[in-house]
Amino acid sequence: xxxxxxxxxxxxxxxxxxxxxxxxxxxxxxxxxxxxxxxxxxxxxxxxxxxxxxxxxxxxxxxxxxxxxxxxxxxxxxxxxxxxxxxxxxxxxxxxxxxxxxxxxxxxxxxxxxxxxxxxxxxxxxxxxxxxxxxxxxxxxxxxxxxxxxxxxxxxxxxxxxxxxxxxxxxxxxxxxxxxxxxxxxxxxxxxxxxxxxxxxxxxxxxxxxxxxxxxxxxxxxxxxxxxxxxxxxxxxxxxxxxxxxxxxxxxxxxxxxxxxxxxxxxxxxxxxxxxxxxxxxxxxxxxxxxxxxxxxxxxxxxxxxxxxxxxxxxxxxxxxxxxxxxxxxxxxxxxxxxxxxxxxxxxxxxxxxxxxxxxxxxxxxxxxxxxxxxxxxxxxxxxxxxxxxxxxxxxxxxxxxxxxxxxxxxxxxxxxxxxxxxx
Amino acid sequence: xxxxxxxxxxxxxxxxxxxxxxxxxxxxxxxxxxxxxxxxxxxxxxxxxxxxxxxxxxxxxxxxxxxxxxxxxxxxxxxxxxxxxxxxxxxxxxxxxxxxxxxxxxxxxxxxxxxxxxxxxxxxxxxxxxxxxxxxxxxxxxxxxxxxxxxxxxxxxxxxxxxxxxxxxxxxxxxxxxxxxxxxxxxxxxxxxxxxxxxxxxxxxxxxxxxxxxxxxxxxxxxxxxxxxxxxxxxxxxxxxxxxxxxxxxxxxxxxxxxxxxxxxxxxxxxxxxxxxxxxxxxxxxxxxxxxxxxxxxxxxxxxxxxxxxxxxxxxxxxxxxxxxxxxxxxxxxxxxxxxxxxxxxxxxxxxxxxxxxxxxxxxxxxxxxxxxxxxxxxxxxxxxxxxxxxxxxxxxxxxxxxxxxxxxxxxxxxxxxxxxxxx
Numbered sequence: 001x002x003x004x005x006x007x008x009x010x011x012x013x014x015x016x017x018x019x020x021x022x023x024x025x026x027x028x029x030x031x032x033x034x035x036x037x038x039x040x041x042x043x044x045x046x047x048x049x050x051x052x053x054x055x056x057x058x059x060x061x062x063x064x065x066x067x068x069x070x071x072x073x074x075x076x077x078x079x080x081x082x083x084x085x086x087x088x089x090x091x092x093x094x095x096x097x098x099x100x101x102x103x104x105x106x107x108x109x110x111x112x113x114x115x116x117x118x119x120x121x122x123x124x125x126x127x128x129x130x131x132x133x134x135x136x137x138x139x140x141x142x143x144x145x146x147x148x149x150x151x152x153x154x155x156x157x158x159x160x161x162x163x164x165x166x167x168x169x170x171x172x173x174x175x176x177x178x179x180x181x182x183x184x185x186x187x188x189x190x191x192x193x194x195x196x197x198x199x200x201x202x203x204x205x206x207x208x209x210x211x212x213x214x215x216x217x218x219x220x221x222x223x224x225x226x227x228x229x230x231x232x233x234x235x236x237x238x239x240x241x242x243x244x245x246x247x248x249x250x251x252x253x254x255x256x257x258x259x260x261x262x263x264x265x266x267x268x269x270x271x272x273x274x275x276x277x278x279x280x281x282x283x284x285x286x287x288x289x290x291x292x293x294x295x296x297x298x299x300x301x302x303x304x305x306x307x308x309x310x311x312x313x314x315x316x317x318x319x320x321x322x323x324x325x326x327x328x329x330x331x332x333x334x335x336x337x338x339x340x341x342x343x344x345x346x347x348x349x350x351x352x353x354x355x356x357x358x359x360x361x362x363x364x365x366x367x368x369x370x371x372x373x374x375x376x377x378x379x380x381x382x383x384x385x386x387x388x389x390x391x392x393x394x395x396x397x398x399x400x401x402x403x404x405x406x407x408x409x410x411x412x413x414x415x416x417x418x419x420x421x422x423x424x
Numbered sequence: 425x426x427x428x429x430x431x432x433x434x435x436x437x438x439x440x441x442x443x444x445x446x447x448x449x450x451x452x453x454x455x456x457x458x459x460x461x462x463x464x465x466x467x468x469x470x471x472x473x474x475x476x477x478x479x480x481x482x483x484x485x486x487x488x489x490x491x492x493x494x495x496x497x498x499x500x501x502x503x504x505x506x507x508x509x510x511x512x513x514x515x516x517x518x519x520x521x522x523x524x525x526x527x528x529x530x531x532x533x534x535x536x537x538x539x540x541x542x543x544x545x546x547x548x549x550x551x552x553x554x555x556x557x558x559x560x561x562x563x564x565x566x567x568x569x570x571x572x573x574x575x576x577x578x579x580x581x582x583x584x585x586x587x588x589x590x591x592x593x594x595x596x597x598x599x600x601x602x603x604x605x606x607x608x609x610x611x612x613x614x615x616x617x618x619x620x621x622x623x624x625x626x627x628x629x630x631x632x633x634x635x636x637x638x639x640x641x642x643x644x645x646x647x648x649x650x651x652x653x654x655x656x657x658x659x660x661x662x663x664x665x666x667x668x669x670x671x672x673x674x675x676x677x678x679x680x681x682x683x684x685x686x687x688x689x690x691x692x693x694x695x696x697x698x699x700x701x702x703x704x705x706x707x708x709x710x711x712x713x714x715x716x717x718x719x720x721x722x723x724x725x726x727x728x729x730x731x732x733x734x735x736x737x738x739x740x741x742x743x744x745x746x747x748x749x750x751x752x753x754x755x756x757x758x759x760x761x762x763x764x765x766x767x768x769x770x771x772x773x774x775x776x777x778x779x780x781x782x783x784x785x786x787x788x789x790x791x792x793x794x795x796x797x798x799x800x801x802x803x804x805x806x807x808x809x810x811x812x813x814x815x816x817x818x819x820x821x822x823x824x825x826x827x828x829x830x831x832x833x834x835x836x837x838x839x840x841x842x843x844x845x846x847x848x
Contacts, residue, residue, distance in 0.1 A: 011529050103434050110726045113715040121658020124436050191642035208786035217614035234545020267606045291537040362632035
């Protein structure tokens with residue numbers, strides 16, 4: 001195709017520009033070429049010193065440009081005392097305020113020799129690295145085994161239900177649900193791990209970690225300033241994702257409005273966090289032909305352009321036909337996830353690639369830890385996932401092994417604590 | 425101590441400078457202060473475009489300045505054919521040559537639509553990120569169940585034995601040993617994961633992955649140009665590590681000399697890789713007082729200065745006494761690991777912090793994945809580890825859960841394949 005074919009190795013960056021030109025029309029691929037070249041010249045290098053304010057109308061870590069690394073943790077509350085739960089949220093708030101500025105937990109961490117240091121120390125000397133900490137409340141915090149645990153039941157949001165069983169779900173209870181969740185995102189994994197570890201430590205005696213998930217590479221962009229990253233299927237992921245810059249759609253699809261739920265006025269300005277641990281059957285996928293892979297996704301792999309033509313950010317044409325039916329097949333992932341097939345719904349996703357070792361047969365336990373923030377999970381997530389789980393051709397290669405839904409309270413002002421409006 | 429005490433949060437960077445001044449003599453801490461300030465002003469930001477040559481007298485990834493992230497994999501060979509094993513090493517060499525320059529595996533990965541792409545694609549668009557791939561041969565590649573599997577037994581290095589059982593070892597067979605190992609290090613974890621995945625895929629039918637380990641933060645410096653990072657105990661780790669710049673000591677303690685082993689002249693210019701998965705009992709450690717932590721390590725935590733005085737890089741004074749015996753206790757980690765207590769031996773370590781989820785009680789499964797490169801494991805590693813495992817006070821908080829030893833062949837020239845000298 002080009003002189004590159006004579007080389008035994010082709011630069012991954014050059015490949016972005018020149019390969020795949022045979023995929024569809026030459027013009028479309030050429031457009032992708034220019035796009036890729038332009039973005040390649042300015043690779044993103046997130047500033048290590050970057051720090052996001054923990055305070056604000058909304059919690060950080062939702063429309064914040066997605067950081068590179070994730071440590072997500074789910075906790076169960078082990079106390080039955082409402083006061084102890086509130087004390088924990090206050091202590092977590094104080095620690096989060098410190099750590100998101102790049103500070104240690106506690107002022108005297110290395111001056112009191114008779115006590116354990118207040119901070120575990122592995123991030124000492126590391127900058128804030130864009131750390132955000134986003135907290136959520138699960139259905140079981142309100143009601144567990146039919147019991148109103150902390151006098152919160154009357155204020156439980158109607159939409160905060162355990163997610164239904166989706167077709168082909170294969171959930172591991174040890175990776176599912178939890179009373180509280182914390183999403184730690186940062187550009188340095190050691191900073192994210194440090195944050196979760198210190199929150200877990202502060203919670204000793206009040207909460208126990210139920211499960212946690214490390215993500216090593218983001219799979220979505222949440223800002224127009226970011227390039228679209230690739231998932232472990234090798235495809236760009238999140239091209240059509242909502243971006244923080246889409247202010248009107250973020251209001252419509254992400255933030256809970258005061259009028260949404262009379263039970264839960266405390267949640268106004270908040271959101272819901274959906275987490276799904278999606279294992280990819282890596283080895284069968286890697287043995288699938290390029291044309292089959294592209295048909296299953298509905299985009300070409302080199303640039304992420306839809307199979308209906310154009311470049312990465314061209315909208316899908318779901319009607320255009322080839323010799324064997326629609327260019328974007330009826331079971332293609334991008335068709336089934338498209339707003340036109342989902343009552344106009346758009347998602348703000350913040351997922352991460354993960355790998356967690358190998359199974360007994362030496363196969364990688366790897367995939368995508370899906371995170372989305374939605375205004376109403378019953379409207380904006382469950383119907384789409386039902387459709388995907390039952391019709392998406394890609395499901396042959398995917399297995400949902402973990403799951404959870406949490407209500408994400410709004411942001412706080414200085415002097416307040418996370419979730420204060422719920423307890424007020 | 426300073427006006428910082430009035431603040432509720434102290435910058436982690438400022439803390440490095442000002443805390444811990446009460447630990448020992450003020451002068452010592454002040455020296456540490458200047459040191460920390462100087463290095464803080466120039467944080468390391470590894471260039472994403474950084475690429476290391478795969479070819480050379482030695483394999484890359486040994487004295488290479490240690491990158492930020494690790495993906496380590498151990499494989500078992502499933503074929504009994506020597507030719508197939510050689511073909512694998514040739515294919516791995518070709519793929520490693522490509523990936524370490526930032527290229528995809530195979531020239532036609534996205535042009536042949538009828539076949540699976542030759543590269544899995546998740547690193548497409550990402551630069552080389554300093555990727556190194558370092559290959560090793562385990563004892564079981566030579567002899568397994570008393571059988572000379574590939575006609576290599578006569579060339580088996582005498583020092584290539586399974587590591588002995590050390591006191592307090594609690595090894596999981598599923599994280600121990602393996603016929604082949606590959607250490608992938610990079611400044612972007614997605615690049616390291618991509619490399620291991622593609623090597624595993626190339627090996628399908630010839631090798632099966634036995635176990636693998638992700639590391640998210642380096643715990644040693646192997647270059648004087650790098651700051652000393654911190655481990656999950658919160659201490660600087662690797663202050664006294666051999667550095668690539670210490671040419672004479674690297675020759676003495678890392679590279680196998682042609683005269684070392686008449687059986688294994690093919691290993692000259694190579695080394696041995698020792699891997700130990702060391703789980704830290706995080707929760708008990710976090711409940712230990714600062715003075716006890718510092719006594720167990722033998723250094724102060726803020727700056728890494730030895731308890732005998734000075735600043736981080738001051739050598740230990742093992743004789744100097746305080747009111748209750750030596751300032752650096754008889755069971756302090758740094759004493760037992762010091763060259764003077766180990767027949768002059770110095771180690772080149774390249775370890776990484778890891779966290780692999782939680783156990784059934786919600787405790788973090790986290791620790792240090794220890795990697796060292798030694799010229800003779802029987803001389804330069806086993807005696808030191810026996811001493812540490814039996815006498816180091818820190819062992820109360822550590823558990824060795826995985827282990828392995830591999831002979832690391834020398835580097836290759838273009839046109840050769842990894843380990844060629846062994847098969848020649």
